[in-house]
Amino acid sequence: MKLVLYSGGQEPSNRLIHHALFQLVNPKRNTSMTYIPFCQDRSDLFFKKAIKRYQGVGFKRFHCLPVDVPFIQNDLNKALGGDVIYLAGGNTFYFLHHLRKSGLIPQLKQFVERGGILAGLSAGAILLTPNIGTAGPPLPYPDDNDVKLKNLRALGLVRFEFSPHYSSTPTTNRAILQYSRTTKYPIVACPDGSGITINDDRMTFIGKVVMFSEGKKVEIL
Numbered sequence: 001m002k003l004v005l006y007s008g009g010q011e012p013s014n015r016l017i018h019h020a021l022f023q024l025v026n027p028k029r030n031t032s033m034t035y036i037p038f039c040q041d042r043s044d045l046f047f048k049k050a051i052k053r054y055q056g057v058g059f060k061r062f063h064c065l066p067v068d069v070p071f072i073q074n075d076l077n078k079a080l081g082g083d084v085i086y087l088a089g090g091n092t093f094y095f096l097h098h099l100r101k102s103g104l105i106p107q108l109k110q111f112v113e114r115g116g117i118l119a120g121l122s123a124g125a126i127l128l129t130p131n132i133g134t135a136g137p138p139l140p141y142p143d144d145n146d147v148k149l150k151n152l153r154a155l156g157l158v159r160f161e162f163s164p165h166y167s168s169t170p171t172t173n174r175a176i177l178q179y180s181r182t183t184k185y186p187i188v189a190c191p192d193g194s195g196i197t198i199n200d201d202r203m204t205f206i207g208k209v210v211m212f213s214e215g216k217k218v219e220i221l
Contacts, residue, residue: 018053021197085117164189189212
C-alpha cells in the first residue's frame with residue numbers, strides 16, 4: 001500500500017512531499033496522475049495549477065475527474081489507469097458524500113490494492129483515514145456539513161485520523177485533545193508543509209508532526 005497525506009500549503013513548502021510522492025512511482029516514461037477535485041466549480045483553475053506543480057517533479061500525463069457531476073466510463077477508466085490518484089482539498093463532507101454517490105470509494109480501495117498510489121491534501125488526506133471526524137466540531141474552523149452527512153466513515157486505509165493545517169495554539173490543542181478522548185484512533189496533526197508517506201509497512205514523516213491520543217499530546221518530529 002502506497003499513500004501520501006499532505007496537510008496543505010503550496011510551493012515551496014510541500015516540495016519535499018512532492019518529490020517523495022514521485023519517488024513512490026516506478027520510473028516510467030509517461031508517469032501519470034489523476035486529479036480528483038472536491039467539486040467541479042473552479043476545478044479547471046486548480047487542475048492547471050496541479051499540472052504545473054507536478055510537471056516540475058516529473059509527472060508527464062494528467063487527467064481530471066470531478067465526482068459531483070456525472071462522468072462516463074471512459075473517464076473513469078482513465079482515472080483508475082493512472083499511476084497516482086490525487087484527492088484535492090476542499091469541503092470534506094461534500095467530498096465524501098459525492099465519492100460515495102459516484103461509487104468511487106470501492107474503486108479507490110481496489111486501485112490501492114493493485115499497487116496504485118493514492119495521495120490526498122487536507123480534505124483528501126482526511127478521506128484516507130477511518131472517518132472524517134477531524135473535519136467537524138470540536139475542531140477549530142470545521143467544514144460546513146451542508147449535505148447533512150451522518151455517516152462519517154471514510155476509506156479506512158490507515159489506523160489513525162488526520163488533522164491538517166495544525167497550529168500549536170491553546171485553542172487548537174484544547175480542541176484536538178478534547179476530540180482525542182472520543183475516538184479510538186490516534187490523531188496525527190500536521191502544519192502546512194508537513195505530511196506523511198506510507199510505503200507498505202514503512203511510514204515516513206516529512207516536517208513537523210504531532211500526535212494526540214486519549215487526551216495526551218506527543219511531538220513526533
